[in-house]
Amino acid sequence: MSTINTTPEEPKPIQTSAEENASLIDTSKMNAGQRAALEMTEAARDAAAEKTSFGSDLFMGRFDATKIFPFPEQSTEDRDQGDAFLQRLEKFLKEKVDPDEIDRTGEIPQEVIDGLAKLGAFGIKISRSYGGLGLSQTNYSRAAMLLGSFDGNITALLSAHQSIGVPQPLIMFGTEEQKRKYLPRVAAGEISAFALTEPDVGSDPATMTTSAEPTPDGKHFIINGEKLWCTNGTKAGVLVVMAKTPSKMVNGKPRNQVTAFIVDVNTPGVEVVCRCHFMGLRALYNGVIRFKDVKVPRENILLAEGKGLRVALSTLNTGRLTLPAACVGLSKRCLEIVKDWAAKRVQWGANIGKHAAIADKIAMIAGNTFAMESMALFSSSIVDRDKKADVRLEAAMAKLWGTEAAWRIVDETMQIRGGRGYETAQSLKARGETGIPVERMMRDCRINTIFEGSSEIMRLFLAREALDPHLKVAGAMLNSQVPMGQRLKAAMKAGMFYAGWYPRQWLPGGSKLGRISLHPVLKRHMRFVASASRRLARRLFHAMVRFGPKLEREQVLLGRFVDIGTELFAMAASCSRAQSLLKQSAPEQQKELIGLVDYFCSAARLRIARNFDGIRRNVDAKAYRCAQSVLKGAFPVFTRIVP
Numbered sequence: 199m200s201t202i203n204t205t206p207e208e209p210k211p212i213q214t215s216a217e218e219n220a221s222l223i224d225t226s227k228m229n230a231g232q233r234a235a236l237e238m239t240e241a242a243r244d245a246a247a248e249k250t251s252f253g254s255d256l257f258m259g260r261f262d263a264t265k266i267f268p269f270p271e272q273s274t275e276d277r278d279q280g281d282a283f284l285q286r287l288e289k290f291l292k293e294k295v296d297p298d299e300i301d302r303t304g305e306i307p308q309e310v311i312d313g314l315a316k317l318g319a320f321g322i323k324i325s326r327s328y329g330g331l332g333l334s335q336t337n338y339s340r341a342a343m344l345l346g347s348f349d350g351n352i353t354a355l356l357s358a359h360q361s362i363g364v365p366q367p368l369i370m371f372g373t374e375e376q377k378r379k380y381l382p383r384v385a386a387g388e389i390s391a392f393a394l395t396e397p398d399v400g401s402d403p404a405t406m407t408t409s410a411e412p413t414p415d416g417k418h419f420i421i422n423g424e425k426l427w428c429t430n431g432t433k434a435g436v437l438v439v440m441a442k443t444p445s446k447m448v449n450g451k452p453r454n455q456v457t458a459f460i461v462d463v464n465t466p467g468v469e470v471v472c473r474c475h476f477m478g479l480r481a482l483y484n485g486v487i488r489f490k491d492v493k494v495p496r497e498n499i500l501l502a503e504g505k506g507l508r509v510a511l512s513t514l515n516t517g518r519l520t521l522p523a524a525c526v527g528l529s530k531r532c533l534e535i536v537k538d539w540a541a542k543r544v545q546w547g548a549n550i551g552k553h554a555a556i557a558d559k560i561a562m563i564a565g566n567t568f569a570m571e572s573m574a575l576f577s578s579s580i581v582d583r584d585k586k587a588d589v590r591l592e593a594a595m596a597k598l599w600g601t602e603a604a605w606r607i608v609d610e611t612m613q614i615r616g617g618r619g620y621e622t623a624q625s626l627k628a629r630g631e632t633g634i635p636v637e638r639m640m641r642d643c644r645i646n647t648i649f650e651g652s653s654e655i656m657r658l659f660l661a662r663e664a665l666d667p668h669l670k671v672a673g674a675m676l677n678s679q680v681p682m683g684q685r686l687k688a689a690m691k692a693g694m695f696y697a698g699w700y701p702r703q704w705l706p707g708g709s710k711l712g713r714i715s716l717h718p719v720l721k722r723h724m725r726f727v728a729s730a731s732r733r734l735a736r737r738l739f740h741a742m743v744r745f746g747p748k749l750e751r752e753q754v755l756l757g758r759f760v761d762i763g764t765e766l767f768a769m770a771a772s773c774s775r776a777q778s779l780l781k782q783s784a785p786e787q788q789k790e791l792i793g794l795v796d797y798f799c800s801a802a803r804l805r806i807a808r809n810f811d812g813i814r815r816n817v818d819a820k821a822y823r824c825a826q827s828v829l830k831g832a833f834p835v836f837t838r839i840v841p
């Protein structure tokens with residue numbers, strides 16, 4: 199059945215600059231630390247924020263099926279190029295790499311690093327003219343899938359090097375001279391790293407203490423400070439270092455500036471203080487790096503002075519796609535493990551896969567893996583289609599959803615393997631069983647919801663972007679810091695916008711689903727996505743009206759909106775990909791594929807329903823009060839371990 203758009207044209211949202219955006223948020227009730235963090239992040243928001251994407255449209259009730267159907271196909275030429283590299287990489291991993299030995303010793307043998315360099319694995323996306331393989335984002339994600347299925351340590355080495363290390367920011371922001379100097383080196387295997395974190399700088403770069411002072415002639419900067427947990431830092435030849443440069447006056451007030459520098463590790467004053475060790479990723483070359491009067495030429499600034507956070511955020515927008523892709527590989531490996539084990543392990547007179555409790559877990563692993571892969575491939579294709587496209591929301595959703603799903607998947611894989619899941623691969627082998635490394639995979643995978651934007655920060659980021667169109671329309675009206683005349687003007691503009699937009703959220707249509715030929719099961723789920731997107735937009739608007747500027751503090755509530763939008767993206771990406779796979783599948787496979795996607799979408803709809811319900815009925819306020827009492831030490835019963 200086709201749906202015809204009979205609703206009025208939606209008014210265009212008001213366009214604002216990044217500086218104006220910052221003033222759209224009422225910071226008057228914030229403490230100095232919160233205000234500094236917000237102002238700095240707002241100023242660094244990507245200019246792409248002015249456009250809309252499939253992901254951002256979902257939160258505004260503007261689901262547009264033509265933005266996700268048909269599922270983007272990789273061209274044969276691009277696929278062949280990727281396959282040629284992936285075959286070489288797979289052969290090398292199988293023949294030369296022993297992940298359990300790497301985990302046991304905490305070292306990646308130098309011949310493995312050299313072999314990877316020879317294959318071009320350190321310069322997958324770097325263009326051939328600079329000595330790289332020049333592969334697409336989709337092929338890079340496919341390589342991350344392969345690596346993620348094989349070994350977390352090598353995945354982290356290559357990902358920290360090229361997703362956040364020198365290659366990605368240089369490709370995006372480097373001058374021709376910087377590219378010519380550094381890209382051939384890093385493509386050939388000189389390891390690079392990204393240094394932002396400090397003991398007091400985790401998720402909040404506003405508190406950065408590493409400083410870069412210009413020399414009197416302005417030709418150099420002198421860096422002083424210490425960076426924590428710098429992955430690849432103990433092996434790197436070159437680093438991207440974030441440092442505070444002299445503050446700038448914005449609206450009569452000094453604003454902190456962060457600048458990104460390319461720093462050669464052999465520059466006098468750079469010192470690797472120590473190597474850090476973790477629960478998993480035991481062969482991560484991660485360390486504390488100290489900078490003592492390190493003199494760096496001005497030419498080594500990336501993008502511009504004061505634009506470091508923009509470099510970091512933009513780099514991560516694309517760089518963040520590596521983790522969900524690696525999680526796809528890990529999840530497929532889990533699926534392989536549970537498929538074999540649940541079919542052969544007999545308990546209580548049947549294969550454990552026949553027991554409903556285990557079958558339920560296997561379905562979850564399969565459905566979520568398909569959705570994760572669909573999100574990762576769709577998001578990668580956005581980058582390949584247009585290097586300047588806005589992929590921030592899709593990448594953040596894929597990272598948030600993919601890393602959380604992968605953790606559940608590895609946890610349930612351990613449960614299905616029972617005691618053998620908890621036993622180390624070495625111990626299994628020593629007893630004569632196959633060394634299936636679920637225990638190592640679990641240790642290696644836990645970090646994924648913490649680094650490259652923790653789940654909490656991803657939800658805040660996505661909530662900020664979800665609210666962005668509303669802030670542009672109504673932010674100034676609600677901001678007590680804005681003069682009354684301006685607020686009244688903004689109120690009139692907002693009134694006009696919402697008079698068109700709000701009624702539209704109650705009307706069906708506009709999704710363009712009618713133009714697309716779809717399997718009936720997929721169509722049913724896509725109709726749900728379209729109507730749930732409008733419901734999401736209405737509920738978000740109601741929350742804004744109810745809480746006003748205080749909505750920003752309702753993190754748990756906002757998290758539910760974000761989770762609904764993210765599930766809708768997962769459903770849409772899965773249905774779109776399934777529709778395109780149907781064409782290539784035999785009838786029996788088609789039935790199974792539809793069964794898989796129907797199961798996944800039905801389960802996602804239940805999660806969405808729970809989140810909608812949680813918007814109205816929740817214990818958020820009680821939980822917050824309880825946590826504050828705990829923090830104040832109000833319950834002496836907890837201060838004694840033994841009652």
Ligand SMILES: Cc1cc2nc3c(=O)[nH]c(=O)nc-3n(C[C@H](O)[C@H](O)[C@H](O)COP(=O)(O)OP(=O)(O)OC[C@H]3O[C@@H](n4cnc5c(N)ncnc54)[C@H](O)[C@@H]3O)c2cc1C
Pocket residue numbers: 358391392393394395399400401402426427428429430476479482484645648649650651652653654655658753
């Ligand atoms: C193995 C490993 C490798 C790493 N590699 C690198 C690297 O290569 N380069 C680099 O620069 N850094 C690296 N990091 C640092 C990593 O990016 C940080 O750990 C991450 O940013 C979180 O910072 P944090 O650990 O200080 O946690 P914090 O920022 O202190 O956060 C603690 C908890 O509070 C939550 N939280 C923080 N702020 C808020 C808020 N406003 N609202 C709600 N919740 C909040 C967080 O989500 C988290 O759950 C690495 C870390 C590890 C462990």
